[in-house]
Amino acid sequence: MTTLSTPPLSPKDTLDYGHRFDANRRWEASLTLGFAAYPERDTSITRMNVARHYGPLRVQRAFYPEGRNGCCHIYLLHPPGGLASGDSLNIAVSVDKNAHTLLTTPAANKLYRADSNGVAWTQHTHLKVAEDAVLEWLPQETLAFDGSRGQQMVIIDLAETAKCLGWEIIGLGRPASDLPYVSGIIEQHFQLTQNGRPLWLERQVIDPTHPRFAGKWGQGGATVHATLWAVGLSDPEAxxxxxxxxxxxxxxxxxxxxxxxxxxxYLGMERNEAWDLLQQAREILRPRLIGVKSVTPRIWLT
Structure with missing residues (x-):
């Protein structure tokens, strides 16, 4: 099975990598966010107390559509709008005790076709949630163009009483333009632990040349994948x-x-169907998980 690797960084300035066009091309961007609950009268308010960025990845401000004492909504901004060969995005989020944060994106993320050297992109996300804290990780969908090569990794570290609701959606190819995903390779990793104990470890390689891609015993030719997770439910059976x-x-x-x-x-052919499904599921899950009804981030309506 084909796997991907990223060339190690040298002491040279990262900008040198960004302006190269050979197999060593590398352009990094990183974002580190921290959230904490601060006392306010009889309750508390979640505030963003850490916001460090490098390169074209940042946030502008926190929003409170659920009231000042409600969930803190954050929009992750990546002005290029997608990942090309050599791009390396690193996102680290830490939610402290009793804080409640929702992170999403203003638009779909695009995974562009690899360059003539086949250089891969990488996107690593590390989410850490403390005791009695809540994190909702709800990015809009990712769209992979034909020929895209890269690696996605999502690592979630939860404390014993932490709660987390999240999803990842990926659409392959551009069906509206009759441009299917027939070449390239995308390697996805998910790792969720609680108090250091592994609860969910997963790796999948999306390779359109592998028999599994079209086989009924595997992907069956599906072009849209979606996974939603929830941790902290008091009554999972109900x-x-x-x-x-x-x-x-x-x-x-x-x-x-x-x-x-x-x-x-979700495994199917319709991106909108997957998006609607996850939103319906969130409307059911959020009240059961944290006792608060589902509120749609305003950015999804623009």
Missing amino acids: TISELRDKIAPNHNWAVTYRRGVLLLR
């Missing part, structure tokens, strides 16, 4: 029953619960 009862039956999705992690999966 939650799964409600999901199955309230979401229209569809052979493209299924839900399971193991080792304290609820996983809802």
Whole structure:
């Protein structure tokens, strides 16, 4: 099975890599965010107390559409709008005790075709959630162009009483332009731990030349994948029953619960169908997870 690797950095300035066009091309961007709960009258308010960035990756401000004592909404901004060969995005988020944060993006992320040297891109996300804190990780979808090569990694470290609700959606090719994903390779990793104990470890390689890509025993030719996770549910069995009862039956999705992690999966051909499914699931899950109804981030409506 084909895997990807990224050339190690040398002591040279990263800018030198960004202006190269050979196999050593590298352009880095990083964002480190921290959130803490601060006392305010009879309750507390979540504020962003750390915001460090390097390169074209940043945030502008915090939003409070659920009230000042509600969830702190943050929009992750990446002005280039996508990843090209050599790009390296690193996102680190830390949510302290009793804080509640929602992170999303203003638009779909694009994974562009690799250059003539086949240089890969990388995107690493590390989410850390402390005791009694809540993190919602809800980026808009990722769209992979034909020929894209790269590696995505999502690492989630939870404390014992932390709660997390998140999703990842990827669409392959550009069907509206009749440009399917027929070449390239994308390697995805998910790692979720609680108090250092691994609860969900997963690796998949999206390779259109592998028999699994088209085989009915594997991906079956599906061009859209979506995974939603929830950790911290008090009644997972009732939650799964409600999901199955309230979401229209569809052979493209299924839900399971193991080792304290609820996983809802979509495998199909319609990006909008996957997006609608996850939003419906969130409307059910959020009240059960944190006792607050689902609020749509304003950026999704623009």
